[in-house]
Amino acid sequence: MNRRVIGQKFARLATDAVLRSPRLWRLFRPLMRKQFDAIAGSWDDMRAADHLASYERALEEVEPAPGRALDLGTGTGQGAFAIARRFPEARVVAVDLAQRMLAEAERKTPQELRGRVTFEHGDASHLSYPDDSFELVAHANMIPFFDELERVLAPGGQVLFSFSAGAATPIYVMPERLRAELGQRGFTDFADFEVAQGTALLARKGKRA
Numbered sequence: 408m409n410r411r412v413i414g415q416k417f418a419r420l421a422t423d424a425v426l427r428s429p430r431l432w433r434l435f436r437p438l439m440r441k442q443f444d445a446i447a448g449s450w451d452d453m454r455a456a457d458h459l460a461s462y463e464r465a466l467e468e469v470e471p472a473p474g475r476a477l478d479l480g481t482g483t484g485q486g487a488f489a490i491a492r493r494f495p496e497a498r499v500v501a502v503d504l505a506q507r508m509l510a511e512a513e514r515k516t517p518q519e520l521r522g523r524v525t526f527e528h529g530d531a532s533h534l535s536y537p538d539d540s541f542e543l544v545a546h547a548n549m550i551p552f553f554d555e556l557e558r559v560l561a562p563g564g565q566v567l568f569s570f571s572a573g574a575a576t577p578i579y580v581m582p583e584r585l586r587a588e589l590g591q592r593g594f595t596d597f598a599d600f601e602v603a604q605g606t607a608l609l610a611r612k613g614k615r616a
Contacts, residue, residue: 421578573604
């Protein structure tokens with residue numbers, strides 16, 4: 408079994424475990440960081456050409472246009488770049504746990520997006536931003552931390568989840584689980600997308616009375 412397959416199996420194991428008990432993330436976090444740091448330089452070469460197809464399709468339905476957007480688990484920044492191109496007035500903050508991924512993202516940032524996309528080292532389970540900081544919180548192939556994403560998302564803002572290979576994605580959450588977790592937190596306006604092999608889900612945080 409090669410290293411890539413082992414990494415994929417570990418990612419699926421970590422996802423399932425953390426969804427059952429978010430407190431287990433502290434055990435998996437250093438191993439996930441090490442894994443993604445190790446493959447940062449070859450990450451984009453490993454991705455399918457259409458790996459963001461469902462992510463970009465969901466972005467087409469985001470409205471109103473966000474002023475500030477957060478891309479969690481940004482990797483080499485491709486999702487953050489897609490947000491910035493889709494919404495030319497938006498400021499995009501892109502967060503990842505792996506420092507080497509962030510270094511690759513900085514290196515690959517197109518000149519026209521410099522100054523609009525900011526890369527920051529961080530942990531999606533414990534973000535440094537104030538409540539209600541963003542109108543869009545996006546994830547591509549990312550373990551969700553529902554309480555924290557709800558906290559930083561402004562009322563009326565939208566959350567996006569995408570999985571580049573659908574249920575075959577190593578880090579994958581079933582749409583029924585996403586809907587249940589978000590529904591418990593007052594999210595509405597759910598929309599599902601399927602493009603090529605990928606899937607995505609979009610939902611809106613309820614506005615305060």
